[in-house]
Amino acid sequence: MKSKTILLNSRPHGAPSKDNFKITETEVPALQPGEVLLKALYISVDPYMRGRMSDARSYAAPYEVGKPFMGGVVAEVVESRNGQLQKGAVVVGSLPWQQYTVHTGKGLHAVDPEVAPLSYHLGILGMPGQTAYFGLLYIGQPKEGETIVVSGAAGAVGTVVGQIAKLKGCRVVGIAGSDEKIDYLKNKLHFDEAINYKTTGDINRAVAQACPDGVDVYFDNVGGAISDAVLLSLNKFARIAVCGQIAFYNNTTPPTGLRVEPILLRNSALMKGFIVNDYASDFGTAARELASWLKEGKLQYQETIKEGFEHIPEAFLGLFTGENTGKLLVKVAEREA
Ligand code: NAP
Numbered sequence: 505m506k507s508k509t510i511l512l513n514s515r516p517h518g519a520p521s522k523d524n525f526k527i528t529e530t531e532v533p534a535l536q537p538g539e540v541l542l543k544a545l546y547i548s549v550d551p552y553m554r555g556r557m558s559d560a561r562s563y564a565a566p567y568e569v570g571k572p573f574m575g576g577v578v579a580e581v582v583e584s585r586n587g588q589l590q591k592g593a594v595v596v597g598s599l600p601w602q603q604y605t606v607h608t609g610k611g612l613h614a615v616d617p618e619v620a621p622l623s624y625h626l627g628i629l630g631m632p633g634q635t636a637y638f639g640l641l642y643i644g645q646p647k648e649g650e651t652i653v654v655s656g657a658a659g660a661v662g663t664v665v666g667q668i669a670k671l672k673g674c675r676v677v678g679i680a681g682s683d684e685k686i687d688y689l690k691n692k693l694h695f696d697e698a699i700n701y702k703t704t705g706d707i708n709r710a711v712a713q714a715c716p717d718g719v720d721v722y723f724d725n726v727g728g729a730i731s732d733a734v735l736l737s738l739n740k741f742a743r744i745a746v747c748g749q750i751a752f753y754n755n756t757t758p759p760t761g762l763r764v765e766p767i768l769l770r771n772s773a774l775m776k777g778f779i780v781n782d783y784a785s786d787f788g789t790a791a792r793e794l795a796s797w798l799k800e801g802k803l804q805y806q807e808t809i810k811e812g813f814e815h816i817p818e819a820f821l822g823l824f825t826g827e828n829t830g831k832l833l834v835k836v837a838e839r840e841a
Pocket residue numbers: 550551552631632635656657658659660661662679680681682685725726746747748749750751752778779780781823824825826827828829830831832
């Protein structure tokens with residue numbers, strides 16, 4: 505049997521393009537004792553992968569040129585010579601961008617198809633949901649009545665951040681890049697205010713107007729001019745969770761902007777960067793709470809699902825042009841069992 509794989513063809517300089525990806529086809533090797541054959545069902549595309557396409561030092565190891573992209577995948581066991589993983593089981597884990605993968609099963613987590621749609625394990629019940637949970641609750645520590653601002657508000661992480669903040673009784677202001685997203689945030693997710701940063705003209709004034717009582721918590725998914733504007737509206741003892749800086753991921757020169765230190769000092773504010781894995785010991789707690797909020801209908805969940813293995817590169821590139829509302833995924837095959 506043959507299987508397609510997506511490799512890093514070259515490292516991007518600036519914005520990535522389709523040329524940085526290459527699709528190859530190889531024969532799937534026969535299973536050895538202890539191994540399973542996995543068929544990819546859903547493949548996650550995530551902004552952090554842009555960092556891994558570069559060889560600059562970062563928190564995640566660079567992808568190697570000529571080797572497969574890796575990331576979150578939901579896959580089905582379609583053959584098994586492993587006593588722990590039966591044929592028909594569904595797993596989630598870090599896997600190559602490949603249609604079929606021979607694997608030992610190590611590091612994979614079985615998912616219960618009855619709990620939620622399988623794709624949710626790459627979004628609200630997976631890494632992005634956990635990121636929202638820890639960044640907001642552990643760093644942001646929102647209190648009832650406080651104002652929280654989230655940038656990248658209509659994306660995988662941002663939609664969960666804003667909704668958890670509403671559950672905690674906060675006034676929530678989202679910042680996103682289209683009128684459709686603003687409508688979604690205000691009318692579907694019930695954010696109190698939402699700002700379209702692409703059309704607002706004066707982002708500093710827009711943030712100040714949307715936050716008449718100032719900003720107590722800022723969940724930063726994007727960085728750049730948007731974050732500068734929010735920092736200018738901080739309240740005393742504000743907390744800033746630095747989750748992502750997508751505005752800079754394609755930069756070829758170091759970013760410049762506001763000096764934050766005088767603002768932090770003046771406001772006795774706390775600014776903390778984090779990586780979701782910093783909280784690995786509490787993943788179980790977050791997973792249970794997110795799943796129960798979802799089940800009780802307290803959290804709504806949105807996905808943008810592209811179809812077809814060959815479309816993974818263009819789906820990934822769409823993260824940088826804002827093509828997604830909610831979690832962006834690619835469905836690559838139907839489940840067999
Ligand atoms: P996402 O928000 O679902 O998708 C990315 C969104 O970023 C796009 O839809 C686009 O929406 C926005 N964007 C793209 N370029 C932008 C720019 N130059 N300025 C402002 N917004 C821009 O992605 P996600 O998975 O939820 O991730 C959100 C952020 O969190 C990313 O920065 C990611 O790297 C980070 N993250 C961090 C961790 C961690 O452990 N620290 C974990 C997961 C994600 P618009 O239409 O609104 O522009």
